[in-house]
Amino acid sequence: MARVDVRLGRRVRDRRAVPLAISLALGLTVAALPVWATAHPAAARIAATTHPSATEPVGEPGGGVPTADPTDTGPVPTEAPTTTAPPPEATPPAGTTEPAPTTTAPQEPAPTTAAPTTGAPVPSPSVPPVRPSAPAPSPPAPPAGVHVTTDDVTLTAAYWNAPSTVATLRVTVTNTGATPARIRLAYTLPAGLTDAGTGGCAGAGGGEHRCGEWTSAPGARFSTLLRVRVSGDAWRRMPLSGSVRVTATAPGAPGPATDDEGFAVLFPPGPPVPGITLDAEEVSFDIGGGSSGLAVRLGNSGRVDAEGRIEVVLPAGVTVPAPPPGCAPAGTDRTRCSLGTVAAGRTAELRLPVSATPEAQLRAPLSGAVLGQLDPRGGRARQLRMSFRITAAAALATPMVSPPAPTGSQGVLAAGTPSVGDGRGGSARRTAILLIAVSTLLVVFALALATISLRRRLAVPSAGPPASPKP
Structure with missing residues (x-):
C-alpha cells in the first residue's frame, strides 16, 4: 500500500495561508490610503482660509481706493x-x-512711480546650476x-x-x-x-x-x-x-x-568754544531691550585745570535707571554728573546705564543731548552741547511668523499639522493611523508565517517516490 506524506498537505495549507494574509494586509492598506489622503489636506484648507488670496476682493462692493x-x-x-x-x-x-x-518731475500733475525691473541673475557658464530642494510654502x-x-x-x-x-x-x-x-x-x-x-x-x-x-x-x-x-x-x-x-x-x-x-x-559739538572738547557715542538697544549704555568724554584742551560737569538729556521713555557715583537725577529727563578735576590736556570719560520702554524703542531712532562744562579756577566757564543717536533693534524687527509645518512623506503625518475645528479631521487621521498600524501588523504576521513555513520545508527531508504496491 502506498505511503501518503501528510506533511505535503500541511505545506499546501501553509502556502495558501501566506498569500491570503498578504492580500488582506494590502487590501487594508489600500483602503486606508483614501482616508489618509483626505485627512492630510484638511490642514492645508484651514491655512488657505486663514490667508485670503491677494486677488480676492475683501472690501465692500463698489468701494473705490x-x-x-x-x-x-x-x-x-x-x-x-x-x-x-x-x-x-x-x-x-x-x-x-x-x-x-x-x-x-515735481511739475507733473499726477506723477507715478514706475514698476521695478526685476530679473534673474545670469548663472556662471562654468558652474552647473544646482537645483535646491523645494522651499517650504510661505503665507x-x-x-x-x-x-x-x-x-x-x-x-x-x-x-x-x-x-x-x-x-x-x-x-x-x-x-x-x-x-x-x-x-x-x-x-x-x-x-x-x-x-x-x-x-x-x-x-x-x-x-x-x-x-x-x-x-x-x-x-x-x-x-x-x-x-x-x-x-x-x-x-x-x-x-x-x-x-x-x-x-x-x-x-x-x-x-x-x-x-x-x-x-x-x-x-x-558747539557752539565752538576754545579749551573744551565733547564727544558722545550712539546708544543702541538689542532685540532684548538691553544696551551697553551711553559713553561721554569731556576733554580739557586748555592750559589750566578745571572742574568738569556733564548733563544728559534723554527723550521720553528713555532713562538712566541707576546713576553711577557722582551722578543724580535733575528732573524726569535729565541726569547731572560731576567729574571732579579734569587736568589740562586730559579727557574724562563717563559711562551711564540707559534703559528704554518698549514704546520708546519702537519709536527709534531717537535723539538725546549732552551738555559738557568746564569751570577753571580763574576765568569764565566753558560749555559745549551736542546730540547723539538712539537706535533699537525692536524698531526694525518684524512680527514673528510661525514657520509652516514640513510636509511629511506618504504614510507619515506631518509634525505640527493643526486639527480641523469640527473634529472630523482628527477622527479621520486617527482612523488612518489605526488602519496603517493594523496593516503593518498583518504584513509582519504574514512574513512571520511565511518564514515559519519555509523553515519547516527546509527542515523536512524531501520524500522519495512512492513505493509500488506488492503483488
Whole structure:
C-alpha cells in the first residue's frame, strides 16, 4: 500500500495561508490610503482660509481706493515728491535685481512711480546650476503693505556759522503688498525745523506735512528727499526728533496699511568754544531691550585745570535707571554728573546705564543731548552741547511668523499639522493611523508565517517516490 506524506498537505495549507494574509494586509492598506489622503489636506484648507488670496476682493462692493487717510482733514497735495534711487540694501534678496523706480518731475500733475525691473541673475557658464530642494510654502503677502525707513538730519560744523541751515532727510519706501498700491507720505518736524520747499508736500499745521501719492508696483522700492530748514537757535532745544508715516491703499484690501519711523536731528559739538572738547557715542538697544549704555568724554584742551560737569538729556521713555557715583537725577529727563578735576590736556570719560520702554524703542531712532562744562579756577566757564543717536533693534524687527509645518512623506503625518475645528479631521487621521498600524501588523504576521513555513520545508527531508504496491 502506498505511503501518503501528510506533511505535503500541511505545506499546501501553509502556502495558501501566506498569500491570503498578504492580500488582506494590502487590501487594508489600500483602503486606508483614501482616508489618509483626505485627512492630510484638511490642514492645508484651514491655512488657505486663514490667508485670503491677494486677488480676492475683501472690501465692500463698489468701494473705490481711498486717496487720503481717514484721519486727514487738511488739504492733500495733488502731486507727490520727486523720487530718487534708493540706497543699497544691507541684505539684498537673492535672485532679483534692485528695483529702480523712475524719477518723477515735481511739475507733473499726477506723477507715478514706475514698476521695478526685476530679473534673474545670469548663472556662471562654468558652474552647473544646482537645483535646491523645494522651499517650504510661505503665507501669501497681504494685498496692501508698506515699509518705511529714514535717515537722520545730520548737521556739520558749518551750522554754527549760519543763521539757518537747509538739510535733506532721505525717506525710503517699499511696497510690501501683493498688488499695486497708492502710497502717501506724511512727516512731522520738531520745533526749530521747517519745510524748505519740498515739492509735492504742504504744511497742515503743528509741524505736520502731507504729500501727494505715488502709484507703486508690488516690491517697488524708492527714496525721496525731504528738504528741511534748521534754524540757527534750534540747538537750544536739543534733543530734537521727528517722525515719518506712510499709508498704502490697494484694491481688495480691507483697509489701508501704515508704517512709521522716527528720525533724529544730530547737532555737532558747539557752539565752538576754545579749551573744551565733547564727544558722545550712539546708544543702541538689542532685540532684548538691553544696551551697553551711553559713553561721554569731556576733554580739557586748555592750559589750566578745571572742574568738569556733564548733563544728559534723554527723550521720553528713555532713562538712566541707576546713576553711577557722582551722578543724580535733575528732573524726569535729565541726569547731572560731576567729574571732579579734569587736568589740562586730559579727557574724562563717563559711562551711564540707559534703559528704554518698549514704546520708546519702537519709536527709534531717537535723539538725546549732552551738555559738557568746564569751570577753571580763574576765568569764565566753558560749555559745549551736542546730540547723539538712539537706535533699537525692536524698531526694525518684524512680527514673528510661525514657520509652516514640513510636509511629511506618504504614510507619515506631518509634525505640527493643526486639527480641523469640527473634529472630523482628527477622527479621520486617527482612523488612518489605526488602519496603517493594523496593516503593518498583518504584513509582519504574514512574513512571520511565511518564514515559519519555509523553515519547516527546509527542515523536512524531501520524500522519495512512492513505493509500488506488492503483488
